Amino acid sequence: MGFIPKNIEKTIEEFSKLPGIGQKSAQRLTFYLLRKKKEDVERLGETVRNLKNGLKYCENCQNMCTDKLCGICQNDRRDPSIVCIVEEMLDLVAIENANEYKGHYHVLHGVISPVDGIGPDDIKIAELVERVKKGGIKEIILALNPSLEGEATAAYIMRYIKPYNIKVTRIARGIPVGGDLEYADSQTLKRAFEGRMEY
Numbered sequence: 001m002g003f004i005p006k007n008i009e010k011t012i013e014e015f016s017k018l019p020g021i022g023q024k025s026a027q028r029l030t031f032y033l034l035r036k037k038k039e040d041v042e043r044l045g046e047t048v049r050n051l052k053n054g055l056k057y058c059e060n061c062q063n064m065c066t067d068k069l070c071g072i073c074q075n076d077r078r079d080p081s082i083v084c085i086v087e088e089m090l091d092l093v094a095i096e097n098a099n100e101y102k103g104h105y106h107v108l109h110g111v112i113s114p115v116d117g118i119g120p121d122d123i124k125i126a127e128l129v130e131r132v133k134k135g136g137i138k139e140i141i142l143a144l145n146p147s148l149e150g151e152a153t154a155a156y157i158m159r160y161i162k163p164y165n166i167k168v169t170r171i172a173r174g175i176p177v178g179g180d181l182e183y184a185d186s187q188t189l190k191r192a193f194e195g196r197m198e199y
Helices: 006-016 023-035 038-049 089-098 125-134 148-164 186-194
Strands: 079-086 103-107 139-142 167-170
Touching: 006 023, 079 089, 089 103, 103 125, 125 148, 139 148, 148 167
Parallel strands: 079 103, 079 139, 139 167
Antiparallel strands: none
């Protein structure tokens, strides 16, 4: 830019690398921090610097945690015989925020995507298969995104868990609350009718 100090330019550049943050948002965030007290900015920097300290994968579900098991797997009020498979931790957070599901999870940390160079060995499928082999799982719920990669990953998982005769379901898909039918694509409408329930 040339007309602002390099450290401000660099901060804008780093913010703009974050998902969902464009150049304008990066500028707003940077100038917001410039108006804050120095100790507030330092606290934020220290928090980000320590973000990954002590984190590891839950030995059971691959969720991120600081102990051997995450809080969900430690909770004896949750049903370990029902396992919901999600792509990322953000999906787990979204399901938990709905406050409906009371089983366990398995976090894949991605999906199979040959275009991006991500194969089955790059995500947590082997850990899922080992978990299934141990027994005790009655139902697996596939809660993967309805993308080509999500469908390919679901098909791959099915191939490995089918021999264990576990009930496999997938979350229903359809019209979001507040959505208009006229804007829905044909695949969404088709799945909405397939996933209909008695009223």
